[in-house]
Amino acid sequence: MRWRNAILAGxxxxxxAAPVSAKVTAPAGAKVFRLxxxxxxxxxxxxxxxxxxxxxxxxxxxxxxxxxxxxxVKTGDPIVLxxxxxxxxxxxxGSVTLQEYPGQGEGLVSEPGVKALFADGNRDLVLxxxxxKVSGETLTVxxxxxxRPLFVTLTYTIDPATGIVARSAxxxxxxxxxxxxxxxxxxxxxxxxxxxxxxxxxxGRHAAExxxxxxxxxxxxxxxxxxxxxxxxxxxxxxxxxREGLTSEEHGPVWYGALAWSGSFRISVGSDNxxxxxxxxxxxxxxxxxxxxxxxTLDTPVFYAGYSGDGLGGASRTFHQFExxxxxxxxxxxxxxxxxxxxWEATAFDVTEAGQMALAEKAAKIGVERFVVDxxxxxxxxxxxxxxxxxxxNPTKFxxxxxxxxxxxxxxxxxxxxxxxxxxxxxxxxxxxxxPDWVMNFPDRPRTEGRNQLVLNLARTDVRDHLLGVLxxxxxxxxxxxxKWDYNRNWTEAGWPEQPVADQQRVYVEYVRNLYYILSxxxxxxxxxxxxxxxxxxxxxxxxxxxxxDEVWPSDNTDPADRLTIQDxxxxxxxxxxxxxxxxxxxxxxxxxxxxxxxxFLSSMQGGLGIGANLDKWADADFATARKWVAAYKTIRxxxxxxxxxxxxxxTGDNATSATMYVGQDKRQAVLFQMLHSSMWRDxxxxxxxxxxxxxxxxxxxxxxxxxAARGRACAGRRGRTG
Ligand code: GLA
Numbered sequence: 001m002r003w004r005n006a007i008l009a010g011x012x013x014x015x016x017a018a019p020v021s022a023k024v025t026a027p028a029g030a031k032v033f034r035l036x037x038x039x040x041x042x043x044x045x046x047x048x049x050x051x052x053x054x055x056x057x058x059x060x061x062x063x064x065x066x067x068x069x070x071x072x073v074k075t076g077d078p079i080v081l082x083x084x085x086x087x088x089x090x091x092x093x094g095s096v097t098l099q100e101y102p103g104q105g106e107g108l109v110s111e112p113g114v115k116a117l118f119a120d121g122n123r124d125l126v127l128x129x130x131x132x133k134v135s136g137e138t139l140t141v142x143x144x145x146x147x148r149p150l151f152v153t154l155t156y157t158i159d160p161a162t163g164i165v166a167r168s169a170x171x172x173x174x175x176x177x178x179x180x181x182x183x184x185x186x187x188x189x190x191x192x193x194x195x196x197x198x199x200x201x202x203x204g205r206h207a208a209e210x211x212x213x214x215x216x217x218x219x220x221x222x223x224x225x226x227x228x229x230x231x232x233x234x235x236x237x238x239x240x241x242x243r244e245g246l247t248s249e250e251h252g253p254v255w256y257g258a259l260a261w262s263g264s265f266r267i268s269v270g271s272d273n274x275x276x277x278x279x280x281x282x283x284x285x286x287x288x289x290x291x292x293x294x295x296x297t298l299d300t301p302v303f304y305a306g307y308s309g310d311g312l313g314g315a316s317r318t319f320h321q322f323e324x325x326x327x328x329x330x331x332x333x334x335x336x337x338x339x340x341x342x343x344w345e346a347t348a349f350d351v352t353e354a355g356q357m358a359l360a361e362k363a364a365k366i367g368v369e370r371f372v373v374d375x376x377x378x379x380x381x382x383x384x385x386x387x388x389x390x391x392x393x394n395p396t397k398f399x400x401x402x403x404x405x406x407x408x409x410x411x412x413x414x415x416x417x418x419x420x421x422x423x424x425x426x427x428x429x430x431x432x433x434x435x436p437d438w439v440m441n442f443p444d445r446p447r448t449e450g451r452n453q454l455v456l457n458l459a460r461t462d463v464r465d466h467l468l469g470v471l472x473x474x475x476x477x478x479x480x481x482x483x484k485w486d487y488n489r490n491w492t493e494a495g496w497p498e499q500p501v502a503d504q505q506r507v508y509v510e511y512v513r514n515l516y517y518i519l520s521x522x523x524x525x526x527x528x529x530x531x532x533x534x535x536x537x538x539x540x541x542x543x544x545x546x547x548x549x550d551e552v553w554p555s556d557n558t559d560p561a562d563r564l565t566i567q568d569x570x571x572x573x574x575x576x577x578x579x580x581x582x583x584x585x586x587x588x589x590x591x592x593x594x595x596x597x598x599x600x601f602l603s604s605m606q607g608g609l610g611i612g613a614n615l616d617k618w619a620d621a622d623f624a625t626a627r628k629w630v631a632a633y634k635t636i637r638x639x640x641x642x643x644x645x646x647x648x649x650x651x652t653g654d655n656a657t658s659a660t661m662y663v664g665q666d667k668r669q670a671v672l673f674q675m676l677h678s679s680m681w682r683d684x685x686x687x688x689x690x691x692x693x694x695x696x697x698x699x700x701x702x703x704x705x706x707x708x709a710a711r712g713r714a715c716a717g718r719r720g721r722t723g
Contacts, residue, residue, distance in 0.1 A: 004238045022140045031065070031129060032081075033139055035156055036060060038318075040163025040307045041608045042156070043067050044100045044141075050128035050142060052100040052154075053534035054190040055081075057255065060163075094126070098276060101154055101169065101188050103127040103145065111221075111280035111664065113185045114152060114170060119177035127152055149174030162322045165487055169282075170299045170499040173292035180291045182501070185282035186259060186300035193275040198246040200312065202236040202569050205591055207557040209538035210235050210569030212652060217241065217277055221270025227286045229264055229455070229511065230489030233539045237265045237280065238573035240315055247311060249647060250691075254308045254315040255282070258573060260327075260708055261301035262379065263512035263670040264288070275352035287494065290509065291502040295424050298509075301544060312572065313691075317644045320575035324642065328577065329523065329549045335530075336641050337580065337608030338415070338549055339367060339630055342484070344374035345558070345584045346614035349383055351376035357408050362615040367630035372417035372484060377402070379429060383704035386454045388424045389431030390472045402478050402685055410479065412654055415480030415531075418474075422467045422513040423515070425452045425489065435623030437462050440507065442495035459496055459510035468518045475526050485519075485549070487535040512544070519548040532580065538566075541574060551578045551608055558612060559588035560595050563675055564651040564658040574658075576640050576662070581607035583626075585614055597622055599675070601629035606673055608641060609633050632703065639664040646691040649674070656682050656683040662694035666715075670699065693717035 024036045029048030032055070032517035043055040045067070053349040054438040055067040094106025100110050104115035116125050130151070140591045144150070151172045158165050167187035173179045191197065201224055204211045213607055215222055224239065226232035237259035244251040256648040259265050259281050259388030263627040267281035282300050284296070288300050298304045306322070308315035328334045341363035347355060351373060360371045375381065377397060379390030387394075393401050406416045425432045425439060427449070432439070439454040441447050447454055451462055456463050458511075474480065523529060530550040548551065554570045557563065563581060570579055581604035587594045604610065611626070618626075651658035659674040693699060697717040 003475070004595065008307075011542065013336060015287055017700075020062075024134050024137060024156075029651055031132075033141065033156075033160040035136070035137075035139060036158040036163060037158040037446070038163030039309075040158070040165075042158065042163075042165050042305075046129040047082040047083040047097070049097075051079055051083055052127075052141060053083075053095050053127050054100045055096055056057075057189065057191070057305075058253065058307055072085070072328070078602045087274075091226060092449070095273055098190060098272075099145065099188075100141075101126070101127065101152060101185070102189075104183070110270075110278045111185070111188065111268050111276075112183060113188050113280070113282075113316045114171055114181060114228070115183035115285070116171075116650075117180040118148060118150075118152060118175070119179065119240060120438070121632070122148070125150065129620070131425070148179075149416045150179060157323055159326065161325070162306060162318045162324045164319070165495060165503045166304050168300050169295050169300045171292065172297045172524070173294060176294050178291045180289050181298060182289050183285040184290070184298060185280045185307065186261075186303035186660055187257075187279075187281060187689075189255070189257065189279040189305055191241065191255060191279075192621065193271075194270075194277070195241065195275075196246070197277055198242050198244050198247070199269050200240040200242065200572070202238055202573060203234060204538075204569075205233050206536050207537070207555060208562075209317065209541075209555045209557075210236075210566045210572075210683045211574065212569045215451055216244075217269055217271060219271050219275075220238075223266060223268045223269045223285070225266040225562050226264050227282050227284060227510065229494060230535060231262050231265070231520050231540045231545070233489065234681035235267075236573060237261060237281070237321050239267060240312060240485050240572065241277070241279075242312065249313045249425065249650070250496045252309070252311050254312055256315050256319065257303055257305040258307070258543050259301060259303050259317075262515065262540055262542050262544040264508050287505060287682055289505050304543065308399070313645075313647055316572055317646075319573070320571075320645065323543070323546065323575045324577050327543050328575075329548060329550065334550065334577065336637055336659060338369035338579075339617075339633065340370040340372055340417070340582075340610040341368040341414075342372045342374055342582065342610060342612045345582075345589070345612045347374075349376035349381060351394075353399070353405050353594065356405055359615055360405070360412055360414065360560075362407050363611065364414055366626040367612070367634070368611060369414055370417055370480060370482060371412075374407070374419040374484065375421075375486075384426075386426050386428035386431070388421055388426040388453050389429040389456075391420065391474055406479050415481035415629045416479060417484060417532075418480055419484045420471065420474075421486040421488060423456055424473060425456055426453050428452075437498075438466075438498065440491060440494050442493045443497050445493055445495070448492035448714070450492070453489055455489065455491055455513070457496060457507065458514040460498070461505045461514070464514040468521055470688065471518070472525055475522070475529055478483065481528065482530045482532065484532045484553070487540055488541060491535075516548060518546065520543075523548065538570070543568075546574065546578055549578075549580060551580050554607075558582050558584040559590045559591060559593050560600045561675075561677060562588075562590065563603050564606075565674055567603075567660075568652060569648060571645055571647070576645055578605055579607040580610050581605075582610040582612035584612045585617070598629070601633075602673055602675060605629065606640065607635045609637070636662075636669065639669045640673050642693050643670070648672070648688045649686075650674075651661070653679040654678070656680070657685045657688075659688045661691060667692075667694040667697065 101113035104112035105124040241258035243331030381387030534553035648659035
């Protein structure tokens with residue numbers, strides 16, 4: 001799509017260099033920057049007054065294409081981008097000029113990239129182009145305030161395969177006095193004027209994560225945010241934008257993005273005073289400031305931004321491809337997720353050596369590859385009132401330590417995993433008794449407990465080093481292949497009293513940085529260790545944590561029908577490669593729904609398969625059913641976890657069924673699940689059509705339980721009816 005807004009139209013701006021092979025172009029003397037890759041072009045330019053203006057973000061332009069429609073295209077014209085004047089007394093030039101990353105100043109009325117307070121009380125910040133550098137696929141552009149030595153460096157890296165642009169910002173105080181940063185975005189993104197944009201986002205709460213919402217983009221901005229200290233269950237830091245009537249699951253333009261940050265964040269989406277869409281995302285300014293000392297810098301997390309012309313399905317497939325290749329710690333070489341057993345729903349805190357061994361033996365018989373002991377193995381942990389913080393094995397439950405259990409698990413051909421919640425402490429714990437000052441707090445104020453626990457202040461280096469030491473010891477002394485890393489409450493009194501007052505709100509950034517440090521250092525010391533990110537289910541799922549873990553737990557809600565909706569929402573943003581799904585008992589704890597074991601398996605087989613049922617209560621027939629499905633899963637898991645996902649029928653809305661299809665990378669295998677979801681009046685489900693198959697291949701249909709005519713038959717890969 002071309003820029004069509006009145007303010008920019010008619011300006012004589014052309015890209016002079018042909019970016020045929022180059023991914024990033026910035027012709028000498030011409031201040032126009034183009035990032036080309038993966039079928040996408042992203043462009044910006046410096047105008048006659050020195051502002052950096054966004055020019056284009058969408059499907060790939062040809063080398064000589066004008067960046068603004070309606071402009072006189074004469075290759076060789078000097079590139080001069082006009083800066084608009086004021087539109088009215090209410091819309092001064094500073095609020096009319098569309099800026100790639102504006103400072104809060106000169107009458108800006110949309111979201112700034114950065115807002116600052118100088119030592120003398122000045123709050124006016126006007127950023128203009130200063131310099132740039134191109135290095136491979138990365139462009140950096142330095143902006144500076146018109147009067148003060150405050151600098152912002154914007155970094156852009158385009159992925160040649162997907163066209164996804166990784167954006168971040170660094171602010172530097174070059175002044176001799178401190179400057180307080182009150183707001184800092186990783187990126188501000190823009191789309192031309194239009195009244196048909198629709199914002200898709202993901203929201204929810206504990207056990208109801210990944211609910212999909214679609215709202216019009218209007219002057220009343222939609223703010224996706226967390227004020228909780230961590231990503232939270234409320235809004236996920238992901239968005240997608242389509243156009244009404246043009247964008248569907250299969251077709252049409254989609255602009256999307258996600259912030260790689262596991263702390264409080266804010267992404268605002270709305271149209272500005274001239275109707276142009278502005279998307280700004282970064283640290284949440286709520287309760288946040290960072291006073292930059294002279295010479296100090298503050299970096300933002302990375303905001304990834306992509307474009308697809310192939311609808312919401314195309315956008316998520318491209319994003320999944322990018323996430324697997326560039327975000328997962330081992331990239332495309334990451335192991336496929338092993339079939340896991342977790343004891344939580346079976347035994348809760350009632351964990352004993354004998355009980356876990358008995359479960360392990362049963363789990364091994366059905367083909368489980370990883371046995372995980374959940375909460376309850378450590379300290380004085382007999383319920384959720386005590387023990388968090390004391391990461392030593394409970395001597396009553398495991399008189400000989402974990403070794404006998406781990407040996408048994410390994411002898412049964414499985415590897416061993418353990419639940420931890422390192423960032424938390426119960427007041428009733430040895431750690432809290434020794435270090436009551438280690439939790440976030442405001443002196444002489446209440447310390448609000450959540451699930452009877454307080455949050456350790458990871459921003460403190462002594463707390464960080466203690467946790468790293470404890471975890472390192474645990475993993476070094478025991479043969480542990482996997483940690484389920486949980487995080488079960490939000491922040492309340494987020495105080496850091498040991499710091500000077502001006503630096504206390506750094507806790508929002510330093511905490512998350514130290515969490516990332518512990519995770520990455522633990523991985524460095526134990527390269528084979530795998531980690532699952534969990535936060536009361538899906539309360540901390542984002543590209544920051546996914547970059548340091550191997551899988552995530554999307555929700556504590558394990559009802560297999562609810563889970564279809566959860567998985568449908570989750571995969572809008574994140575890849576199946578990390579999405580765990582357990583088979584648990586029926587009726588389900590979350591909603592008392594009764595489902596067959598077959599249904600539960602088929603729902604969970606759409607992600608990384610796990611089993612969390614109480615195997616002590618299973619009948620022989622249940623074990624036989626489980627063995628059958630676990631064996632079947634192993635024949636399809638590479639396709640499910642690494643293939644391309646087509647959401648043929650979403651379980652949202654009025655659809656009676658949910659249908660997902662996974663096509664292997666080499667397109668030799670495809671897997672289609674169609675599950676009854678919200679049927680009324682014995683609906684006869686509508687026909688579904690396979691997608692993504694190789695049109696010249698002939699596929700044989702296997703294990704089709706209800707595919708009627710297609711069963712046992714060979715089917716051509718071209719688009720057509722499958723059942
Ligand atoms: C959280 C997790 C659960 C389980 C419990 C243990 O709620 O999401 O899966 O690990 O904690 O206390």
